Amino acid sequence: MSLREQTTLYASDATTEEQREAFLSGDIPVAVYGLGKMGLPLAAVYAETCGNVVGADIDPDVVSAVNRGDCHVQREPGLDELVSETVAAGALSAVESPTEAARDATIHVAIVPTPITDDDEPDLAILQSVMESIAAGLTPGDLVVVECTVPPGTTRDLLLPMLEAESDLSREEFGVAVCPERTSSGRALQDIRGAYPKVVGGVDEESTRVAELVYGELTDNEVIAVPNETTAEAVKVFEGVYRDVNIALANELAKIADAADISVNEAIETANTQPFCDIHKPGPGVGGHCIPYYPYFLIRQFDEEFSLLTTAREVNDSMPAFTVEKVAELLSEEEKSVSDSRVLVLGLTYRPGVEETRAAPARPICADLTERGADVFAADPVLPNADGFDATKLPLEALADYDFDAAVLVTDHDEFAGIDWAGFDPMVVVDGRNSLDLSWTDHRVYTIGGD
Numbered sequence: 001m002s003l004r005e006q007t008t009l010y011a012s013d014a015t016t017e018e019q020r021e022a023f024l025s026g027d028i029p030v031a032v033y034g035l036g037k038m039g040l041p042l043a044a045v046y047a048e049t050c051g052n053v054v055g056a057d058i059d060p061d062v063v064s065a066v067n068r069g070d071c072h073v074q075r076e077p078g079l080d081e082l083v084s085e086t087v088a089a090g091a092l093s094a095v096e097s098p099t100e101a102a103r104d105a106t107i108h109v110a111i112v113p114t115p116i117t118d119d120d121e122p123d124l125a126i127l128q129s130v131m132e133s134i135a136a137g138l139t140p141g142d143l144v145v146v147e148c149t150v151p152p153g154t155t156r157d158l159l160l161p162m163l164e165a166e167s168d169l170s171r172e173e174f175g176v177a178v179c180p181e182r183t184s185s186g187r188a189l190q191d192i193r194g195a196y197p198k199v200v201g202g203v204d205e206e207s208t209r210v211a212e213l214v215y216g217e218l219t220d221n222e223v224i225a226v227p228n229e230t231t232a233e234a235v236k237v238f239e240g241v242y243r244d245v246n247i248a249l250a251n252e253l254a255k256i257a258d259a260a261d262i263s264v265n266e267a268i269e270t271a272n273t274q275p276f277c278d279i280h281k282p283g284p285g286v287g288g289h290c291i292p293y294y295p296y297f298l299i300r301q302f303d304e305e306f307s308l309l310t311t312a313r314e315v316n317d318s319m320p321a322f323t324v325e326k327v328a329e330l331l332s333e334e335e336k337s338v339s340d341s342r343v344l345v346l347g348l349t350y351r352p353g354v355e356e357t358r359a360a361p362a363r364p365i366c367a368d369l370t371e372r373g374a375d376v377f378a379a380d381p382v383l384p385n386a387d388g389f390d391a392t393k394l395p396l397e398a399l400a401d402y403d404f405d406a407a408v409l410v411t412d413h414d415e416f417a418g419i420d421w422a423g424f425d426p427m428v429v430v431d432g433r434n435s436l437d438l439s440w441t442d443h444r445v446y447t448i449g450g451d
């Protein structure tokens, strides 16, 4: 019998124990579609678990790097070594063609981008193209896993019908489960291996059973089986919108604290001593590839309007302008104007230590300051340049050679702790992250929401 006839999962006549043994011994081939910030760590953990993974990525540089045992995803502790080890052991390899990867796989794991369009509509085109490739290679007993973050209802209404229509299988011959990745950049391996419970939701009980079996071997944490695929999709998106709304609350409270002339951070820290209170932190904006986008997986997904999610997005998107307005106000109180000022923006990435600038609040902040006529400089220890930002990038060690009229802390990278603030002539400072203590200097400091 061929390898593929021996080891299937969905509706297989093998016992669960036999299937588990086959999976762990590498007799059940896995394909992971998308080897990016989330996909490569996931493929590597699959490979260390089952020893038989082919990654598919349309970027030839990604494929050649992986096949050399190199890790193109930066700043992920342990990932360099794991990619190198699993490739050297023959447990992980990569191809450019998703269709080629689908041909031999029994478990198909999709973790490709699911961005939103300029009109804030979910864009599932990449995921659909991967589903077409999987459909072409789908065989009886296979399991399709959707790890991507998608609008609730996507698998039920779009992906499953695609797989049925474009494969030559009947609905009873293959499984589909939504197992959303709950991974944060910078801690991917620990998250995938079990920082949080793994959520799985199948299109039927057999799909859920198989997903539980597979992820029970990948994670050290528990596997939570939810009633269906749409619930699993919703869990992931709900986690994200909870955060966006909560940050918006903190930002609105910051504006209220300004009006009340109190420190919002003191008030929030004290309010959060109540176990039922978990107000997040105000800041100059909300960036990244997740939190600013997930609300649009709900806002536009159903017929009725959802005002809270929309309003939260508006509040968070107002924070860059709020921050620049504060810079202008403080300069004006020092009888300076933004148009004649040299302003230093500290931190361009969306959060500390992560080389990612999608939706980064520093981008509109630099643009607004430039629009107002300021001479804008930027420092960011994890970015090689300030491409895409209206700012001149300075290395940290060069800051002492300049004097600025204002500084704005947008993202509090650890490396900023070494800045010699006493070396600058007195200037205004807007601390967007409540992370500076400059009370010992002559600088005029405003912390968002009051210090």
Ligand SMILES: NC(=O)c1ccc[n+]([C@@H]2O[C@H](COP(=O)([O-])OP(=O)(O)OC[C@H]3O[C@@H](n4cnc5c(N)ncnc54)[C@H](O)[C@@H]3O)[C@@H](O)[C@H]2O)c1
Residues within 6 Å of the ligand: 033, 034, 035, 036, 037, 038, 039, 056, 057, 058, 059, 062, 098, 111, 112, 113, 114, 126, 129, 130, 147, 148, 149, 150, 181, 183, 184, 185, 289, 290
């Ligand atoms: N990055 C995060 O922190 C994060 C957090 C939560 C959820 N997610 C979700 O994870 C998924 C993947 O995101 P990511 O951050 O890894 O994206 P990424 O941009 O880092 O990587 C995506 C990879 O997919 C490849 N790709 C694009 N089209 C492809 C195709 N048709 N076939 C195969 N490969 C293709 C790209 O070349 C790239 O290497 C998304 O659904 C995202 O919403 C990401």
Ligand SMILES: CC(=O)N[C@@H]1[C@@H](OP(=O)(O)OP(=O)(O)OC[C@H]2O[C@@H](n3ccc(=O)[nH]c3=O)[C@H](O)[C@@H]2O)O[C@H](CO)[C@@H](O)[C@@H]1O
Residues within 6 Å of the ligand: 181, 182, 183, 184, 185, 239, 240, 243, 247, 280, 281, 282, 283, 284, 285, 286, 287, 288, 289, 290, 291, 350, 351
């Ligand atoms: C698996 C997954 O999806 N994980 C997500 C991922 O999210 P992420 O990588 O997008 O990072 P976030 O920390 O959410 O930040 C987003 C933006 O919001 C700003 N922000 C944040 C908190 C706050 O109180 N006030 C703020 O203003 C911040 O500066 C930044 O610009 O990891 C988080 C754990 O780190 C998770 O919780 C989150 O589900």
